[in-house]
Amino acid sequence: MYVYDQYDQKILDERVAQYRGQTERYLAGDLSEEEFLPLRLQNGLYVQRLAPMLRVAVPYGLMNSTQLRTVARLSRDFDKGYVHISTRQNIQFNWPELAEVPDMLAELAKVQMHAIQTSGNCIRNTTTDQFAGVARDELVDPRPYCEIIRQWSTLHPEFAFLPRKFKIAVCGTEEDRAAVRAHDIGIELVKNAAGEVGYKVLVGGGLGRTPVIGVEICDYLEKQHLLSYLEAILRVYNQHGRRDNKYKARIKILVKAMGIDAFREAVEAEWAHLKDGPTTLTDAEIERASSFFTEPEYAQIDAAAAEAALAEQGASDPIFANWVKRNTVAHRVDGYRIVNISLKATGYAPGDITDQQLELVADLADRFSFGELRSTHQQNLVLADVPMADLYELWQTLQKSGLATANIGYLTDMICCPGGDYCALANAKSIPVAESIQARFDDMDYVYDLGPLELNISGCMNACGHHHIGHIGILGVDKKGEEFYQVCLGGSQSKDASIGKILGPSFKQEDMADVMEKILGTYVDLRTEEENFLDTYRRVGIAPFKEKVYA
């Protein structure tokens, strides 16, 4: 995992000091509300319905146990003893005091964490596959490239006051687990005919009010040009992105307005001046960034024996066997598995985790997974390197703490934003909808029978819950001061990304579980043996679902 050197630490410490000064000036009345707003946002601090919300950056979702314990302690000392994992893999505190945030940031800085650019009109935290480095289908480990982008984008002087927020995601696998097509810039690591690593670059994706799937701007960019090319794109956007209307200010609107060819031309013209300049990457730097993401000291494990032992444990404890089947994933290294810890137990807000659970997970990371863990954009946690022989003990411990819900990738493993319970921008609550659906679909056999299914819920059109790219999406809408919910079907965040289609008029909160039942019943009636929900939807279209739901 990435470890700061004296430069990184210095930049971070200076940032904390700067922000402390800004907060003091604001509280003393020397900095106006309007002036303080972007400054606090660039430090992850929203002012919310009930209290401020502080979003802490978790680059690539990677954390070590020490960082986790610090987060747990801060949630106790400065908050109400729990935090929220966001769809961008970050950690959110829901109840900090504005005046105490500098102290929290100073504590976080001691363990190399921060809240820089987790919000605001700047380049946000770069995200990637939560299984990076351990995935079986990986072509190239994306993390060194993410780290290179992270450094370049951190406190970038030219791009701190963009027309709008800006998000970059990178993936290096066959399957896309980073939703690169739903980002302002998506980067796919690819190899050319000669086996050299390069990038396919996509631009102009994003969700929110106008959801758009990103389009290709460059099919193969040589690896040394990553930063100068990004700089060219950002400069064109900074110069030409709309600033008159916040809803039309994202790069997706600019790309659409210019057309991808004209946009590409403008980028290339800018790039001609930047290409081969000092920002050109060196092999030494790529190597240095890679050196932080080397393999842990894996044991030599006899895979066949480990599989056999696991099968035996599973045979005597079917509940454990089921958890292994649903919540663990094949590992690149023989004898290991990737373990998902579900934060989607029925009755708890999706993605919430308490201080005690955080500390427990930190202990488990130390015991079973080289002291590291990851957050996922599905709002879960991952222990990436667990020896098969330890799975049983790990599971028993998780079970005692309510962290062994075996639902990863299924209906009840839904993405859900905080909605009206916390968020000042919400049109409707989303957590109670999630809860009503979890409660209705409590028969796990039925849930498994439905197959892999992505249900995403947002409380307003900002789309924090990614509702557009869920197989089923739910959006909170406001009708004359009342909360309603609109359903869309057929979204996908994969390489064949698509935006869901609106089913029809919206529903009341108390009807949502029934509506889901009808939608899923329609699917079950229509599916062929091997089809999952999305396959069936794509084959039959929206009409049969509409008929059933509005009958």
Next chain:
Amino acid sequence: MPKLIKNGAIVEDTSPEVLDLEQWLECEERASRAVILEPGEILAPLIDHIDEIPLVMVNFPTFMDGRGFSYARELRDRGYTGEIRAVGHFIRDQLTYLGRCGFDAFQFDDESLLEPSLASLADFSEYYQASANQADPLFRRRA
């Protein structure tokens, strides 16, 4: 005489007459006139005259409009060595960023801000990216 921050110190303003971009490009004696840029203007025609410009002012109608940052960056990248001055409604918390983009002078509407703002010039002593005042990004300098 009005005051401003220039090269890290508070000095008196001794700028020449200021023209807008269109006027400046059409002016016969532009080498003795400053030019002021507004957000949204196209920089390209100015780039052809880089050696003749004594002073470029960049106006910030609001500090949230970051287009002026790119102007400075581009002027410096294309070899402009004269003064680039921020004017208008930028804030002191932006001074390090502005400086790194190539601004070397800052003129606040409210002169009482000059003295306290000097400290903000030193908010950071190290940074990752290449910039106008540090040609190499950190990755080329790391020990």
